Amino acid sequence: MTNIIKGMSKRSSHFKDLYKWLLPIHPVTLPELIPHNPLSWIYFTYAYFTSTVSINTIHITYKDGMFVVSAPAEMKRLWCEGFFGKGVLSRSEATWFDRTSKRLGLGEFKNLTREEITALRREERKKFKKERAKLEAMQAELKKQGKVDPFVEEKLRVRELRDKELDVKDIKRETYIREEDSELLIDGKLTPLEFMELQPVEVFFLQFALGVVEVSKDGSVLSTEELFQLLTGDGGLTPSNPFLIQYIVYHYYRSSGWCARSGVKFGTDLLLYKRGPPLTHAEFAISIIPTSQTDMKFNEENAMNFIELSTISRIIGQVRKKLILTFVEIPSLENLTKAKDIKDILELYKVQEFMYRRFVPNRNRD
Amino acid sequence: MNKETLVSQVKQNLSFYNLWSDITEIQTTSFTFLQGKPKDPLTVQSTIDSTTDGISSELTKEQEQGQIPYELVYPIRLDSKLSPRDIHQLFKELEDFKGFKIEKIIAGILNDDSTIVYYNIYNGLVKPRRN
Amino acid sequence: MFKCSIVKPLTMPQELTPASQPENDVPAEADQSEDEEDLIDWITLSKGLKDYEPDNTLIQSNQLQYSLNVMYDIISQPLTLMTKSAIKLRYDEKLHKGVIDKPKGSFMNTVGLANSKNELMLSHIETIYLVSRGTVQPVEVFPVHSDDDSSGEKEEREMSLDILNLYTQFESEEEMEKYWIYAYLKRLGFVVTEYFDQNETSVNHNNKKKLLEQTDTKTVSKLSKFTSQTTSLALSHFNKLLLSISSIFQHKFQPLTTYDLIFQTIKLQITKISKFSTLSSRQFFDLNVWKPSTKYNKTSPPYADHKIKIMNFEDTLKINDIYVNNDNGQVDNKYIMAVIQHGITNYVELKQVDLSKGPYVRY
């Protein structure tokens, strides 16, 4: 979508550098091993056993049912190193502060943010619709009089307007200030209102699988077990726990190297990116279907009917992604209670994936 | 997440992401709504269901004067249940509160990743937009 | 519209039976339409001319009426025109099959089965399809009484069967739905048969397997070429990661020099769902399909291009619907589901995939 905009190249070296880490942990580099230099052996051996990934713990606060990261550097890191979280006042990356500074005339004009580009495109679209409406009104008038419409030139002009590409180079940003904005400014400085919110599955992955975060609730830091308890809820763990099912799938894809993010805007559970939202479009959309070997009622409740499937598959088709139905088989309660730890619990679940794709016989004849 | 957080998150999103003005909370018997003015007027629909012919004169007057009409947003979490009965109740309470017929409520649906999507819910059948 | 029939007494002259006619008069499956094609103004029915809504103009209602008239004209053409020399099909109500005594013609390469008497036996579905497109002429023997009948005697007549009659012979709703899908695919030129299991060890299949293995090794060799990225901040925060990971995952004490190794370390052992204990009500496939270009041979058919399972739109998709077993109890990992809603069919391809191999491109 965005790559039709002139003057923007996703594959610039700046991008490569900014997003060089896949996760907020980094692989280590071992020193060079030179066969004829014994010193390098010693250094190598030392490094082999001591070196690791650089980790600065990221601080997450749990309040009002939200997992919040508010330090700008940590927000940046979570975004750039694996695309975790979402700015609450942004489409994805937390860019509200920059955007608002510019809107209020506080900052310098840099690149347009994704939100601004979207707004501009919608503006252009409105112009086109207005012109088309005019044309159609004229046509309708003639039709009533029983004439065939002669507006060939006008039609072309309207079409041009429709197909016009945005050229962001020449666009000047206009400031737009409302009464409400006064509460954002303290001594002429913009309050950093935006924070990043993480999904429960993201938080648990960062803690349980990567160990790069510290989650605090009411001032105290939660252990992995306490966090697990918080996320799976009170009242005893059951095999059909919604968080568990979501997490199994999230972990399954994240640990396979996919960048997994929420798929809600397309009516699915997850989107899988080869890298992440600013670099590649999502390739797969995941719909999770919990299932059981023994509980047929559970299967019936969780199954999707073909009208729902058809809806989702069309939406996913419209945005040129592939729909994956990820079935998760839940274990028996007996096995669940026997499990020793969280890892044991998670490994009781089974997964199977099916690609669900509209098939057009007419186009599959040879 | 409690209701206040939900409402305040949607309110903040309307105010500082979508740049709506003049946002106030409306508390009916069982629901909280947000009322405000968008930066630009939202596309107007023509209603064709005969049961919803009584569009509020207040709104029409505003439109005639070229003003941006107030919109009503109902904040709701993605994992909450919503039945036709609930929607009926939303319109009913809002109409009782306002004292006139409500044509449209915007559902502000909040996901657990803080994404908020807005969908119009009309009372009755409407014609699609001419894209 | 003309109203007529081809009801004839059984004592019909012998020369009208198919065998006495030259072979080139046998209707082939392909060229039925040529004569009529110029009568149809398809353009008037094309989608592009649609309006947003009725505007009460005369122009619009005239346009609609014109389109309707064209459509009615097309539909009102006699169901099937054929020469009297056409192939006669005897419909056997008890067998629920059509029988062609002396089969001839190219269409038979893809339909029916010959019995010991060298008659071609057609399933009900095949019969009704061939009748509808005018390839065969269906007849049945009927007793009729005369108008001024007082003796109560009845005469036997060979009567041409009408389509309605054939429709009433459908044995179930499922069979009728299967017919619609069968006919839909046949009209597109596919070769379609009732489903039968094809040996998994056929040559075709083995080749496919080999191909898959080759691609797998290619991927692996590409992956092994990865070099790790450098980090400037290494040594300080040591072992927090290693410890936290090794406490949860079986981590071989080895530095994580690539993201590949990191991903391997944090992987859970998630088993695949492989079997399903409870069978679905629509457990088996319904149709085998070959592409039109296939060199199809009825006696030893090549491996089917598609297998089709028919579902109703009011069904839900459960995992035991997806796991369709073939006769050997093996699970098929790719097939077409034809979901039917009031005569309109939505085709869906279901294919087992494994995304846990990760994205193709890695850094």
Add this chain to the structure above:
Amino acid sequence: MSSQTTHTTPIDERKKATIVLIHNKPLVFLLEDAKYLRSLGIVGVFTGTLPSAPQQNLYMGLPLLLMIEEMIWLVLKGHAVVVPGKDYIQKVYQRISIGDLQILDQKQEQFNQKHIEMRLKKFEELQKRLNKTLKAPSNLIGDNVQVKIPLTPQHITDSKHEEVADSISVPITQFLASAIKTYPLYEHLKSSEYYMLPGMRFGGRYVAYPGDPLRYHSHLIVNEVEWEEDIGLLRLVGGGRLSTGVKKVWCIGSSKEVEEVEDSTDPEDKEKLEEIVCYSVEWSGFG
């Protein structure tokens, strides 16, 4: 093949259409009936192969398949009778006499004559256009005459047929029970002048058009939801997003039960057992 042949009898003068019910599928076999239903705003789905174009699936012929809801509506409004397929065929065939067959034979002869004339004319036109003499195709020569396979028993349009149909028509009550969830919504949309088609390919039970689908784009994608059933917000988002993308509106319809009908001064309202409530959903265009 001219357009003047498609004159439809005015609605009030017309006899009822015959719907043949075969394994729960309501089918219409006569063009006159199909035209009549269309004039009432019922389109149905053509399922038959067009003999003139048997290699495609866009334009289809008779029989016409109806939805159960359409069948119920037609019977309740007195526009059609439903006959069970097998009984119907038997009854009609029982009444065929030698005399009938002779008439049919004559009709076949007439048909053959007309058809050969038509083909000859076309053949001559072709020769004229090409300005050369062609070898006449085999089906224009001699006794190689055309036959026609009928769609229905040829007595179906006789008075005998009506007798038969009336004598074995089935009451609609048994179907009302099975369609109880969807019929009220269908009826509501129908009375709002919509034309309905099955809508699964757009993600709905019905897709509704403001007029004949041959001329107009569809407006609504409609699903039925029970009054207290959870719509599912993910489904609402999906439906709203999809429909906005294809220039339609995603709607849900629900039967509001009798005790829910608010106090009304209109006595008619109080007699109503239930009322249909519809809500339309679309993307708001912002966010």
